[in-house]
Amino acid sequence: MDNRNMTVMEYLPDMQVIDSLIMDEVMNAYDAYDYNAYTASDVAAALSHEQISMADFAALLSPAAQPFIEQMAARAKSETYKHFGNAVGVYTPLYIANYCENHCVYCGFNCKNKIHRAVLSHEEVEAEYRSIAADGYKEILILTGESRAKSSVEYIGKSLEIASKYFSTVGIEIYPVNADEYAYFHKCGADYVSVYQETYNKTTYSEQHLSGSKRVFPYRFYAQERALIGGMRGVCFGALLGLDDFRKDAFAVGSHAVLVQKKYPHAEISFSTPRIRPFVGGDDKIPCGVNERQLLGVMLAYRLLMPFAGINISTRESANFRDGVIGMCATKISAGSQVGVGGHDGDSKSENQFELADERTLSEIDKMLRKKGMQPIFTDSSYL
Numbered sequence: 001m002d003n004r005n006m007t008v009m010e011y012l013p014d015m016q017v018i019d020s021l022i023m024d025e026v027m028n029a030y031d032a033y034d035y036n037a038y039t040a041s042d043v044a045a046a047l048s049h050e051q052i053s054m055a056d057f058a059a060l061l062s063p064a065a066q067p068f069i070e071q072m073a074a075r076a077k078s079e080t081y082k083h084f085g086n087a088v089g090v091y092t093p094l095y096i097a098n099y100c101e102n103h104c105v106y107c108g109f110n111c112k113n114k115i116h117r118a119v120l121s122h123e124e125v126e127a128e129y130r131s132i133a134a135d136g137y138k139e140i141l142i143l144t145g146e147s148r149a150k151s152s153v154e155y156i157g158k159s160l161e162i163a164s165k166y167f168s169t170v171g172i173e174i175y176p177v178n179a180d181e182y183a184y185f186h187k188c189g190a191d192y193v194s195v196y197q198e199t200y201n202k203t204t205y206s207e208q209h210l211s212g213s214k215r216v217f218p219y220r221f222y223a224q225e226r227a228l229i230g231g232m233r234g235v236c237f238g239a240l241l242g243l244d245d246f247r248k249d250a251f252a253v254g255s256h257a258v259l260v261q262k263k264y265p266h267a268e269i270s271f272s273t274p275r276i277r278p279f280v281g282g283d284d285k286i287p288c289g290v291n292e293r294q295l296l297g298v299m300l301a302y303r304l305l306m307p308f309a310g311i312n313i314s315t316r317e318s319a320n321f322r323d324g325v326i327g328m329c330a331t332k333i334s335a336g337s338q339v340g341v342g343g344h345d346g347d348s349k350s351e352n353q354f355e356l357a358d359e360r361t362l363s364e365i366d367k368m369l370r371k372k373g374m375q376p377i378f379t380d381s382s383y384l
């Protein structure tokens with residue numbers, strides 16, 4: 001699809017437009033957010049409040065908050081314990097396809113990159129599920145790359161139906177769809193939907209998403225709302241930290257999640273905090289403008305803003321960092337991750353989407369959690 005000459009605000013035919021003002025509200029807040037305007041006394045005042053407001057959140061994400069990181073961590077730890085006890089959700093991701101019609105400059109799966117492409121047959125998908133379930137997992141996240149042509153709605157629906165035979169919680173990270181298609185996926189067995197806006201800076205968004213349906217900023221922005229309209233239980237938010245100004249992007253993610261929660265009080269909200277990583281076909285020199293301490297600051301600010309929200313910790317991060325944030329602010333961790341197509345029952349059928357920093361298996365993650373006094377939870381719900 002060649003829409004590179006269209007602006008990122010133009011919808012493509014068949015994309016559903018919903019009645020919502022949340023994007024305007026988030027973008028106004030994003031434009032107005034000047035993190036350099038906050039001082040140490042703003043941060044101290046924020047931490048003295050029982051409930052963290054959006055103004056407090058803005059202060060907690062600012063550079064002035066960096067000296068307060070230990071204080072933020074202590075409070076985050078107590079909030080996490082209050083809402084989640086010592087339980088940590090464990091899941092594994094499975095790529096069932098890697099065809100993609102988008103040209104995201106920072107991703108090895110983009111349509112201009114000459115890599116091996118694959119889409120698993122339903123028999124192969126089931127063999128992967130069988131192997132993953134035999135390892136003890138009850139929750140799976142199914143990913144496809146973003147190609148409606150190669151991974152059709154029907155193909156994904158059937159893959160979900162098979163998944164519900166093996167897993168009690170099924171998430172999807174696929175191309176955004178309309179509300180009736182989310183309703184179909186929910187009927188087939190999906191519980192939650194992850195969609196990352198990558199960056200809320202429209203200029204950077206336009207420069208980084210050169211063509212394909214992902215180029216349409218508002219359609220992606222409203223994916224979580226369409227998923228909830230379609231009956232999904234949970235939605236996950238995130239930006240690809242390091243793609244643009246991470247503080248402004250994290251602020252927009254938090255604003256987006258709070259407004260969606262306000263409009264859909266029943267929604268289970270969660271956050272992911274991926275940082276940009278080197279990828280196949282890239283030059284290995286991706287500048288990552290977010291160090292670990294800053295990443296931790298973002299995770300802590302999310303925890304304090306929404307104490308009851310789930311926070312996932314990505315395998316893009318080192319084992320050391322992941323172990324440190326579990327129980328402090330993160331509530332969900334992946335194990336045995338593969339970021340090529342298939343691979344859980346043998347060889348992967350493609351290159352990896354990005355480099356993993358933590359390749360530990362389920363039993364290694366399980367051991368680490370128990371050593372920390374945490375309780376690994378393989379499912380936290382049943383399909384409704």
Ligand code: SF4
Pocket residue numbers: 100101102103104107108109110111145146214
């Ligand atoms: S980030 Fe997602 S949509 Fe973009 S090229 Fe990679 S797989 Fe495709």
